[in-house]
Amino acid sequence: MKCSFKDGVIDSIPIVIGFVPIAMTFGILAKNADITMFHCILFSVLVFAGASQFIALNLILLGAGIGEIVLTTFLVNFRHFLMSASLTTKITKDMKKWSPFIAFGITDEVFSVASFKKGTLTKQYIISLELLAYSAWVSGTVLGYLVGGILPKIIKASMGIALYAMFVAILIPEAKKSIKPIILAGLSGIINSICIYFLTLPQGWSIVISIVLTSFIGLFLFKEEEEAVYE
């Protein structure tokens, strides 16, 4: 079964729900930080990476230099290198030409949805998924900047759960099928928690270490299995 354009649109819905309030918050905070609307939108249009955009705002307010902010951004977003690498194992020939566009849109959320999608990934699927996520991110930023606190705080606070709920909902059906996802995800979460609470690593590295270390441990834990994870 090939994933169609329509599948991409449907699968983008939870991402859109999660992105809009976060992007709005970014718009509001950027405005409060005295960043012009043009620059604020440019952040979301060109960088398209939530966590690092918030960190950049903080660092700007703290008076950090460009070099420091760019380096932090690199560290925070480096996990996407691993995600892109993983996604290339599902890439088909007809997607190759579009990879510069596809690569631009690899966020945690797009990666999670796309890599657990059953069937053959197509460029129509990935591009529609990314385009909608991207539109939500950019328009949420504009909306936040323009109308600020239009969403009551309690609604925005509860919407903060959306993307985590999506990650959990993606993982659960896998966990029902076999123990492997539970072990891999659980171990990775434990390692990530240890890194965050006990080691003082530069921001972003805990997640990279958790992914690399746990995937590596997985090679030893699930040695005997012959078949691939994906059909």
Add this chain to the structure above:
Amino acid sequence: MNNQILLILGMMLVTYIPRLLPFIMASEKKLPVKLNKFLQFIPYTALGALIIPEVFSAIPEMPLASLLGIGFSFVYGWYKGGIIIPVLGSILVSFLTLLMYNSFVF
């Protein structure tokens, strides 16, 4: 401010290049089995690290609201599956939890 344009362009490059590199490096040749397996573990290990421990502070104002919201997604996902309903339901559960606590300052 030209400085900010420079900053944004810098951030774009260090974000985009790591996202793009694997696509450029990917070849038609079959990957070594071990590397292929390693890459196919990443969706699981990435999700684990994305969820834990941050999920417990997803709603910093009230961790209980995060917990109950995620609990809904977990239980509904387990019995019925799907993504959109777990997401919408989690928001609703968190919202109601927040609403019930008057001490929450708006």
